[in-house]
Amino acid sequence: MGVLTLRFFRRKKYTKSFLSNQKRNQKKVSSFQSLEEIKQEFKQYFGEQEGIIYRKIILPHINQKKCLLIFISEITNQDYISDQIIQPIKTMKKHEVTSFIAYLEENILTTGDISTSNEITTLFDNLLMGKALLFIEEEQEALSISVDEWKGRSVEESPAETAVRGPRESFTENMNVNKALIRKRIKSNKLRFKSTRVGKYTQTNVSIVFIQGIAKKSLVKEIEKRINKIDLDGVVGSNIIGEKIIEQPYAILPTVGNTERTDSAAAFLLEGKVLIIVDGTPFLLVLPVAMTHFFQTAEDYYSQSISASLIRILRFFAFLITLYAPSIYIALTTFHQEMIPTMAVSNIAAQREGVPFPAFLEAFMMEVTFEILREAGVRMPKMVGQAVSVVGAIVIGQAAVDAGFVSAAMVIVVAITAIASFVIPSYNMANSVRILRFIMMIFAGSFGFYGIMISTFMIVIHLSSLQSFGMIYTAPISPFYKRDQKDTFIRLIRTTFSSKGKALKENKE
Amino acid sequence: MKRLFFIFICLFLLTSCWSRREFNELSIAYGLGIDKEDGEYIVSAQVINPEQISGQSQQSQGGGSSSPVLLYEERGKTLLHTIRKMSKTSPRKIYVAHLYILVIGEKLAKEGLGDTLDFLYRDEEFRNNFYIIIAKDSKARDILSTATPFSVSPSEEIFNRLQYSNKNYSPTKATYIKEFITKTLTDGVEPVVPSILYRKPNQSGEKDKSVPEPSLPTGNAAAFHNDKLIGWLNENQADTYNIITNNVESGIYEIKCDEEEKNSSLESYYTKTEIKPIYKEGPKIELQIEMRGTISELNCNRDIDTEGYRQMEKKFAADFEKRLSDNIKDIQEDIGVDIFGFGREFYRKKPKIWKKYKDNWNEVFKTMEIDVNVTLQITNTDTIENSYLNKLRGGN
Numbered sequence: 001m002g003v004l005t006l007r008f009f010r011r012k013k014y015t016k017s018f019l020s021n022q023k024r025n026q027k028k029v030s031s032f033q034s035l036e037e038i039k040q041e042f043k044q045y046f047g048e049q050e051g052i053i054y055r056k057i058i059l060p061h062i063n064q065k066k067c068l069l070i071f072i073s074e075i076t077n078q079d080y081i082s083d084q085i086i087q088p089i090k091t092m093k094k095h096e097v098t099s100f101i102a103y104l105e106e107n108i109l110t111t112g113d114i115s116t117s118n119e120i121t122t123l124f125d126n127l128l129m130g131k132a133l134l135f136i137e138e139e140q141e142a143l144s145i146s147v148d149e150w151k152g153r154s155v156e157e158s159p160a161e162t163a164v165r166g167p168r169e170s171f172t173e174n175m176n177v178n179k180a181l182i183r184k185r186i187k188s189n190k191l192r193f194k195s196t197r198v199g200k201y202t203q204t205n206v207s208i209v210f211i212q213g214i215a216k217k218s219l220v221k222e223i224e225k226r227i228n229k230i231d232l233d234g235v236v237g238s239n240i241i242g243e244k245i246i247e248q249p250y251a252i253l254p255t256v257g258n259t260e261r262t263d264s265a266a267a268f269l270l271e272g273k274v275l276i277i278v279d280g281t282p283f284l285l286v287l288p289v290a291m292t293h294f295f296q297t298a299e300d301y302y303s304q305s306i307s308a309s310l311i312r313i314l315r316f317f318a319f320l321i322t323l324y325a326p327s328i329y330i331a332l333t334t335f336h337q338e339m340i341p342t343m344a345v346s347n348i349a350a351q352r353e354g355v356p357f358p359a360f361l362e363a364f365m366m367e368v369t370f371e372i373l374r375e376a377g378v379r380m381p382k383m384v385g386q387a388v389s390v391v392g393a394i395v396i397g398q399a400a401v402d403a404g405f406v407s408a409a410m411v412i413v414v415a416i417t418a419i420a421s422f423v424i425p426s427y428n429m430a431n432s433v434r435i436l437r438f439i440m441m442i443f444a445g446s447f448g449f450y451g452i453m454i455s456t457f458m459i460v461i462h463l464s465s466l467q468s469f470g471m472i473y474t475a476p477i478s479p480f481y482k483r484d485q486k487d488t489f490i491r492l493i494r495t496t497f498s499s500k501g502k503a504l505k506e507n508k509e
Numbered sequence: 510m511k512r513l514f515f516i517f518i519c520l521f522l523l524t525s526c527w528s529r530r531e532f533n534e535l536s537i538a539y540g541l542g543i544d545k546e547d548g549e550y551i552v553s554a555q556v557i558n559p560e561q562i563s564g565q566s567q568q569s570q571g572g573g574s575s576s577p578v579l580l581y582e583e584r585g586k587t588l589l590h591t592i593r594k595m596s597k598t599s600p601r602k603i604y605v606a607h608l609y610i611l612v613i614g615e616k617l618a619k620e621g622l623g624d625t626l627d628f629l630y631r632d633e634e635f636r637n638n639f640y641i642i643i644a645k646d647s648k649a650r651d652i653l654s655t656a657t658p659f660s661v662s663p664s665e666e667i668f669n670r671l672q673y674s675n676k677n678y679s680p681t682k683a684t685y686i687k688e689f690i691t692k693t694l695t696d697g698v699e700p701v702v703p704s705i706l707y708r709k710p711n712q713s714g715e716k717d718k719s720v721p722e723p724s725l726p727t728g729n730a731a732a733f734h735n736d737k738l739i740g741w742l743n744e745n746q747a748d749t750y751n752i753i754t755n756n757v758e759s760g761i762y763e764i765k766c767d768e769e770e771k772n773s774s775l776e777s778y779y780t781k782t783e784i785k786p787i788y789k790e791g792p793k794i795e796l797q798i799e800m801r802g803t804i805s806e807l808n809c810n811r812d813i814d815t816e817g818y819r820q821m822e823k824k825f826a827a828d829f830e831k832r833l834s835d836n837i838k839d840i841q842e843d844i845g846v847d848i849f850g851f852g853r854e855f856y857r858k859k860p861k862i863w864k865k866y867k868d869n870w871n872e873v874f875k876t877m878e879i880d881v882n883v884t885l886q887i888t889n890t891d892t893i894e895n896s897y898l899n900k901l902r903g904g905n
Contacts, residue, residue, distance in 0.1 A: 334529050337537075338606030338636060345537060345607050349559035352532035359531060448529070 071132035113146035202234035257286035288469035294426035309490035318423035327444035335448030351407035360445030540664030542649025544614035577661035612649035618738035637687035647707035679760030697852020749836035777802035
């Protein structure tokens with residue numbers, strides 16, 4: 001799973017076969033007998049893709065000549081097509097010139113970027129680029145007319161997943177825009193969208209995205225099956241779909257990933273993951289994911305391998321701090337005073353002097369206070385949020401210590417815990433860790449390090465029981481996949497996207 | 510599921526160490542002193558007042574009028590009983606896990622520490638990284654009740670001083686309790702322990718002097734036979750002891766350019782002794798001592814070239830061999846027990862011979878022939894080459 005994010009190690013074999021799979025189609029437009037055959041050729045090439053419109057036009061003034069206009073509806077401007085293409089050719093009168101195509105191009109169509117081509121493969125590519133293709137009966141060539149319109153709310157930066165050097169684009173609430181954004185990054189005939197409607201009243205569009213040939217067929221089938229089984233009144237966000245299709249919805253740790261970044265989404269697809277777009281949510285669901293997925297960010301791939309690796313390791317370290325720091329403090333000060341370095345013991349003892357509560361209660365109060373402040377900060381309108389942080393800093397910091405309710409060391413522990421929790425890139429994962437931290441504190445307060453060990457074992461047992469669509473949650477650490485280590489704790493330089501990371505491949509079906 | 514739940518419950522019921530205690534229920538002892546008088550133990554515990562010691566006293570308490578350390582003292586038949594008895598005066602549990610030093614009164618040391626050590630060895634609260642020290646000519650409580658200049662806690666100061674001195678001054682020996690216990694229990698080696706001298710505060714004179722004399726200087730090292738103190742090593746002997754037991758990190762020695770010259774000094778930064786047990790008409794020991802050092806003071810009337818340094822090395826080695834041999838002879842005669850661990854070397858390398866002699870090893874040790882070989886390498890002369898004095902006179 002380290003694999004979770006962009007899979008950078010692909011075997012060469014795979015790359016080769018992926019490219020060579022797109023057998024270059026040598027056919028010419030002129031070799032087709034009728035427009036119907038051309039249409040079949042396209043349908044065969046693109047498979048049963050939605051969004052590709054085959055528009056038959058009959059020219060009433062020119063011997064009822066038949067035309068075929070092909071375009072992808074999501075990425076083209078419909079007004080433009082009807083006003084600038086269909087309208088003029090429908091109303092055109094006679095033509096005296098021998099080449100009808102040349103006449104159209106020179107005299108009729110008003111679009112700027114028009115090209116003619118005979119190569120069917122060039123035309124396929126043009127279609128994916130957002131051009132409309134115009135085929136005319138009995139003509140040797142076809143016209144590619146530029147009518148593309150890549151939709152998006154004025155391209156905005158992702159507020160939840162930021163990257164200093166990465167692309168700024170993020171998904172929006174509009175499903176068609178999201179599809180367009182994915183198509184924009186992966187211009188392949190293998191890209192597939194499969195849509196269905198979920199929700200009795202909302203009839204929300206839910207679409208599975210994957211790359212045929214990279215994503216496992218069984219995985220796609222399973223996801224489709226589970227989505228089709230969903231029986232809900234309405235769907236208002238992607239998480240509702242996620243909860244309904246995962247194996248263990250009550251797991252403490254998240255088993256569905258999500259992303260708002262288009263670059264991450266493209267990388268996941270190339271790795272062989274399946275995305276789910278839910279109309280109305282800018283967060284795409286990512287399946288399947290393992291635990292290490294939540295510690296990897298797009299930024300890792302936009303900075304040097306070495307520094308990215310170090311930062312990743314730092315993130316895991318921060319995860320341990322945020323999970324253990326308060327528990328270890330409690331255990332040390334109430335059970336294992338002998339483990340504190342002698343040089344530090346007088347300082348810690350001095351701070352505990354006069355604090356009226358046991359260390360556990362002190363830590364618990366402070367952690368709860370922090371969680372309240374944090375929640376307040378998230379929920380409040382941005383303009384008021386400032387006040388919360390000011391009050392929070394004064395209350396849980398200076399004032400509590402001065403009043404003698406809390407020791408200064410405790411404030412340090414709470415602060416480092418809080419800051420470390422913000423290092424975990426996934427919001428879902430950070431929330432899960434909060435829960436685990438409190439459980440661990442209770443055990444540490446009752447049994448010291450022994451309790452910390454018990455709760456650690458419980459967490460490991462819980463982790464081992466999880467899976468995400470057949471992928472083992474602890475992979476590639478346990479079971480250990482050597483190859484996947486190149487992109488788990490460290491990030492080596494990519495040779496190719498791995499669509500078949502061992503962890504993904506080894507699904508227990 | 511039922512079984513799982515049962516196992517889970519067992520996790521909590523089958524444990525010991527329930528000892529939950531907050532810091533404010535503990536008195537952290539930095540020093541512990543043990544004396545014996547009239548068949549009763551006198552235990553003195555030097556505990557810290559954390560607020561005072563860390564300089565964090567709260568404003569509300571009106572500023573540092575109370576002392577940073579307190580001394581509790583009780584008498585009793587057994588050690589633990591005596592320590593617990595301190596709760597008559599101390600509001601908190603005396604907590605000994607952070608002990609810096611254990612001070613033993615000379616009288617008790619001469620009687621034997623066997624009973625005392627059993628408790629220290631057995632009790633789970635003691636760590637094994639504190640120093641054991643003998644209060645020479647005085648009682649442990651006297652040492653612990655003396656104020657020291659640098660650190661508010663005398664125990665901490667003595668610990669730090671011994672640690673530093675052990676590293677940088679070759680005659681000083683510091684002994685962790687672990688080493689002491691191990692050596693008392695091991696055949697063929699006897700422990701050596703540092704001592705502290707007690708100086709009565711000079712009540713009349715003290716005020717006149719603007720600079721008070723340092724209290725509690727380190728005294729001679731004490732040699733033990735099993736758990737009993739049997740003699741003292743003077744500085745020269747302690748130096749020899751440290752060299753032979755590889756306890757010298759850096760030492761300063763006199764070195765001469767030639768016969769007539771004044772003393773110069775050699776700072777050794779590497780001293781390694783190899784003890785070779787030999788059997789030739791009785792057990793013998795051969796010591797191979799390898800030293801490396803730098804010239805750190807040079808008082809010579811002439812310039813010295815490389816050849817000169819080579820001669821200095823040879824001369825030093827010969828003198829040093831003699832000095833060590835003399836000191837070893839003194840120790841053999843005066844102390845008469847094998848503090849060097851020669852017996853242990855026989856036990857390790859020539860076990861058959863050890864078996865033969867082990868019952869009266871100390872008798873053998875007293876008369877054993879010991880051959881000392883020293884090799885010195887002068888590796889540099891610090892920042893200048895020839896003697897400053899010589900330059901001054903010679904004018905070149």
